[in-house]
Amino acid sequence: MIPETLKTELQDRVASAITPREAAVDVMKELQRHYGWLTDEAVTEASRILGLSPLQVEELATFYEMIYRRPVGKQMIHVCDSISCWNMGGESLLERLAAHLGISVGETTRDGMFTLLPCCCLGNCGQAPTMMVGDNLYGELTVEKAVEILKKESSNL
Ligand code: FES
The missing domain is CATH 3.40.30.10 (Glutaredoxin)
Known part of the structure; x- marks a missing residue:
């Protein structure tokens, strides 16, 4: 669960983008910052915020090498x-x-x-x-x- 302030901030970022996908990296990076890595819960949050399916978020997450789908160091x-x-x-x-x-x-x-x-x-x-x-x-x-x-x-x- 993410704080309401972060959720609102990310929803605003998506609303100001031409397409939700344009904001996908920002959303994933912020959720990653919050959780420490892009957890399954973060993928679900991202999919809700972006209006994409969890599979679409997963595809984007595994494409970018600075998005981590497993625990990493500080x-x-x-x-x-x-x-x-x-x-x-x-x-x-x-x-x-x-x-x-x-x-x-x-x-x-x-x-x-x-x-x-x-x-x-x-x-x-x-x-x-x-x-x-x-x-x-x-x-x-x-x-x-x-x-x-x-x-x-x-x-x-
Ligand atoms: S080759 Fe470009 S920074 Fe290393």
């Missing part, structure tokens, strides 16, 4: 694995961050703090390799720099 780490970042050591960065966190790529740390995922281009190719932690984008990374960033990000929670 902070998401997305390491870009597209061409510029790959060329600048993004693959090794991803593997070494996984080793630092003591998890495999795709997993969540035991303390529930971080989930580590590869992702498509983050639009920061000129500063490759790049990662996003939560909503913050970081470029020109080394493993050492990335580890420092994670320390800072976890202390901000």
Whole structure:
């Protein structure tokens, strides 16, 4: 169950969109922020707010890589694995961050703090390799720099 204020806010967002689908990502992201991930309950809420079937919401949710249909950590780490970042050591960065966190790529740390995922281009190719932690984008990374960033990000929670 979501608070009435959030429901009203999301209904207003849908009402101001040309089509409900246009607002689907915003609705799913806000519900995800509320629940921590896009739970089955959130899919049902989204379908009611958007006037779409739960299956249509499910299809949209599984299309977008930053919508999570299973529990994730408090902070998401997305390491870009597209061409510029790959060329600048993004693959090794991803593997070494996984080793630092003591998890495999795709997993969540035991303390529930971080989930580590590869992702498509983050639009920061000129500063490759790049990662996003939560909503913050970081470029020109080394493993050492990335580890420092994670320390800072976890202390901000
Ligand atoms: S290729 Fe990594 S940000 Fe574009």
